[in-house]
Amino acid sequence: MKPLIIFGVLAGLISGCSTGTVITKDGTTEQPKWHKVEKVTLNNDAGTFPNLQSLDQLREGMTKDQLYELIGRPQYDDGWRPHEWNYLFHFTTSNQSENNITTCQFKILFDQNMVARSFYWNPINPQNGICPIVKGHIPL
Numbered sequence: 001m002k003p004l005i006i007f008g009v010l011a012g013l014i015s016g017c018s019t020g021t022v023i024t025k026d027g028t029t030e031q032p033k034w035h036k037v038e039k040v041t042l043n044n045d046a047g048t049f050p051n052l053q054s055l056d057q058l059r060e061g062m063t064k065d066q067l068y069e070l071i072g073r074p075q076y077d078d079g080w081r082p083h084e085w086n087y088l089f090h091f092t093t094s095n096q097s098e099n100n101i102t103t104c105q106f107k108i109l110f111d112q113n114m115v116a117r118s119f120y121w122n123p124i125n126p127q128n129g130i131c132p133i134v135k136g137h138i139p140l
Contacts, residue, residue: 023083027109027117034105034122035076040088047075047088047103055132062116067108083110091132104131
């Protein structure tokens with residue numbers, strides 16, 4: 001009985017690191033859930049400015065190693081062997097004569113074989129901002 005209790009506690013701790021998004025075996029969700037912006041674990045809560053050419057290369061069916069090579073490690077702690085990776089990205093946008101920055105959260109969901117299957121965007125600042133489009137996937 002003791003090993004079962006220990007396993008249950010460990011499973012709860014590990015799953016507690018994720019966002020709570022319900023992910024199907026096929027790596028999709030009806031409703032992505034998002035981390036709080038201040039929970040970024042990479043670069044002291046700052047997020048990053050991604051390489052737009054690298055973002056343009058993201059595709060369904062990529063492995064975690066391929067994604068890591070293009071956009072780096074996830075910026076939120078999603079536990080051990082997560083089925084989702086979460087990022088906080090900033091984009092320089094121009095609004096007539098002034099430069100602005102748009103901030104978006106980006107989520108990648110993996111199927112049961114840990115292959116990327118779906119991509120989701122969440123505009124943060126401004127809340128109605130436009131996040132980039134990953135080929136074949138419309139931002140939410």
